[in-house]
Amino acid sequence: xxxxxxxxxxxxxxxxxxxxxxxxxxxxxxxxxxxxxxxxxxxxxxxxxxxxxxxxxxxxxxxxxxxxxxxxxxxxxxxxxxxxxxxxxxxxxxxxxxxxxxxxxxxxxxxxxxxxxxxxxxxxxxxxxxxxxxxxxxxxxxxxxxxxxxxxxxxxxxxxxxxxxxxxxxxxxxxxxxxxxxxxxxxxxxxxxxxxxxxxxxxxxxxxxxxx
Numbered sequence: 001x002x003x004x005x006x007x008x009x010x011x012x013x014x015x016x017x018x019x020x021x022x023x024x025x026x027x028x029x030x031x032x033x034x035x036x037x038x039x040x041x042x043x044x045x046x047x048x049x050x051x052x053x054x055x056x057x058x059x060x061x062x063x064x065x066x067x068x069x070x071x072x073x074x075x076x077x078x079x080x081x082x083x084x085x086x087x088x089x090x091x092x093x094x095x096x097x098x099x100x101x102x103x104x105x106x107x108x109x110x111x112x113x114x115x116x117x118x119x120x121x122x123x124x125x126x127x128x129x130x131x132x133x134x135x136x137x138x139x140x141x142x143x144x145x146x147x148x149x150x151x152x153x154x155x156x157x158x159x160x161x162x163x164x165x166x167x168x169x170x171x172x173x174x175x176x177x178x179x180x181x182x183x184x185x186x187x188x189x190x191x192x193x194x195x196x197x198x199x200x201x202x203x204x205x206x207x208x209x210x211x212x
Contacts, residue, residue, distance in 0.1 A: 001036050001062065004090045011094065020044035024052065032057045034097050036081075039063040050075050051155065054204070055163045058097040076156060113160075115141070117148045124148065126165065130179050130190050132157055134172040142193075169205050170198040177208060 079093035182189040
């Protein structure tokens with residue numbers, strides 16, 4: 001993989017890690033846009049690393065076992081490479097990751113996305129979103145004037161939203177940061193609605209807020 005990356009003009013190798021824990025520490029120090037990630041690693045698997053990331057770069061999974069393919073796309077990676085990896089297939093994976101990165105940038109810039117709800121695609125202005133709530137295998141998106149039920153996990157929704165605007169504050173809630181009116185007693189107030197703050201999310205939330 002290092003040899004393939006060195007041959008690609010658009011890629012620059014930031015680091016090569018022997019474990020997911022080492023990779024997680026590297027990403028705290030360096031800006032990373034794309035990861036080629038093995039699934040089976042000591043102490044922490046590739047899937048566990050993906051689940052631990054708040055702001056995910058593009059990810060291409062690399063493994064010797066085909067049975068991981070379904071699980072790979074469940075966590076919404078850019079592509080899935082089966083060992084031994086051929087250079088032509090590597091190039092296709094890089095192209096897919098580049099396309100997804102461009103789409104993510106364009107979506108963030110436009111502040112509008114399309115969501116699938118009630119069997120149709122609906123254009124959603126993200127500036128109108130107040131909060132998002134888990135509903136079993138679905139999420140409920142609360143906007144200024146409507147609610148939309150979308151088939152998604154909270155993790156999947158969190159990964160698709162622009163991290164600069166939204167924060168996970170509870171296992172069942174994501175909020176738009178600029179809609180927070182008040183915070184007290186481990187709760188957030190948005191337009192007179194009270195949303196709980198989970199203990200494991202509190203520290204990160206307060207690091208995201210601008211405090212005087």
